[in-house]
Amino acid sequence: MNHASEVEEQALRGHLKLSKIARREMFDREAARGNDNTLWKTMESVISQFGARYAQPTQFSIGYYEVHLHDLWYMFIASSQHIDDDHAGQDRLIRDSAGRHGRIWTDLPFLIEDVHDAWKKAVKEAPTCQQCARQCRNLTSAVARLVSVGVCVAGLGQCGLEH
Template sequence: MHDLLRDSPGLPPRDGSGGSGACNPVDRADFEEAARAGDFNLLRSVTYSRTWAVTQFYCRSGNSIDNCETHLHSLWYAYYQCARHVSNESFEQDRWVLDILRTRGRGPLTRHAPAAGVDIARTPDGTVWNDLPFLATDMTEYWIKDYAAMGSKQRLKAATFLAKLASTRVANDRLCQIALVLFRHTFETVRPFGSSSDPDDEDHRRTEGVFTTASLLPSACAWIRESGHNIILLSEVSWNNCSRSIIGRGGHTFVYSELGQRAPGGFSPWRWLYWLKRLHEIVDEALKADEKLLAEQAAKSIDIMLSDVKERNSRILRVFEAAGDAVTQDKDLMGLKKGW
C-alpha cells in the first residue's frame, strides 16, 4: 500500500492537476485496500491529514484553492470507502458522520490578503469548509456508479451512512438526491420480488436491471428510518435541486400512475404518497413470498412515514385531503385520514 500520509502542506496535491474533478487513481486504490482490510484508524488519520493539508496549503502558499480540488475529491472518497465497509450497526459509523460535521464546523477557510484584507477559499461548489464543496456531487456519483456492483451488506452500510449524513442537512440537502435514485429503482421500477436469501455478493459485472425488490428494499428502508423527516421536508416544497436532471426523474410505474400524473420530478407530496402506497403493496408481496423480515421492514417504514407526517402536521396531509376520491379512497393511503 502506498503511503497515505505523505502529503505536504507546502505543496499542491500530488498529481498537480488542480481542478481535475476526480480523486487520484492511486488514492482510490489505497483507500479501497485500507477499507477492505478494516484499517479505519489509518483512514481516519488520512482524512485528518488531507483536511489539514488543504488548510495549510491555502493559508501559506498564496495560491488558488483550485489547486486543492483533487485533495477535496480524495477526502470524500476516503469517507465513501468507509461508508461501504463500516458496519451500519456500529457506533463507528456515527463517528464518521460526526467527523464530517466537525470538518464543516471549521467554518469558511480564510487567509490574510494584504489588498483585500481576507481571502475566502471559494470553489464552484461552495466555500471550503463551510459548504463541504463536492461532497454531495461526489457521493451521488459514487452511489450511482457503484450501487449495482456492491453486495447487499455493502449497499446497506453505504445507504445507512449516507442517510445519516443527509439527516444533518449538510450540503443544502443535496445528499437526498441519492434517495431519489434509490427510491426510483426500488419503488418505481417493475421488478420481480425475489428473496432475501438470493445470492447478492459484490459483482462488478452486475447491472441495475437484474435487481429484485428484495435486494434493494433494506437500503430504501434505511433512508426512511434515518432521514425520513428530511424526505418529508423536501417533498413539502417539491425540491428538485439535483446535480443532473435525470436524477430527479420519476420511474416508469410512478410516472404513469394516478399520483405520478400530478407530480413534477424530484421530491413532491404526490411522489411521497406513491412511495407510501408501494410500501403497502410490498408488505403484501413479502407476506405472499413468506419473506417475513422484509414485510416487517416495509411495515416499519410505513409506520415511520405516517408518524413523521402526522407529527409535523405536514402539507402532505392537506394535499392528500384535497386530492379527490381516486386518492383519498385508496386503501393503501387510509392511514393518512384523520382518526386513523
C-alpha cells in the first residue's frame, strides 16, 4: 500500500469513528426528543453539503461519501422512529425526498439496506418492548410515506413483508 492510500485509509477510519460518536452523542439524543426533534434540519444541511461536495473535484474518497449517506439514513430512521406516526413531523422527513423542482429522488444509495436493517431490528425487538413497538409503527409510517411519493418503491415496499 502506498503512502497516499495509507493516509486515505487512516482518514476514513477516523471519519468512521467520528460517525459513531455523532450517532450516539448527537443523532440519538436529538431523535429521542420525539415529535420535537430537529434532525430534519440537520438532514437538510447534510443533503445540501453532500451535493455541493460531490459535484466538485475533491480529495475525498468514495468511502467518505458512503459514510455520510449512511449517517443521513441513520438520522432519517432514528428521527422517524421517534416521531408519532400521525404527526406532521413525519411529513417533514419526507419533504427532502422531492427536489426543488418537484423531482423525486428514486436512487438513494444504501437507503433500502439501512431501512431494512432498522426494520428487522425494530420488528425483532417490538414484541418485548412497548417503546420498540411504537418505534416500529412510526418507522412503518415513514416508509409508507416514502413509498407514497415514489421513493425506492420496490425495495422499501418489501419491508413489511420480511418479518
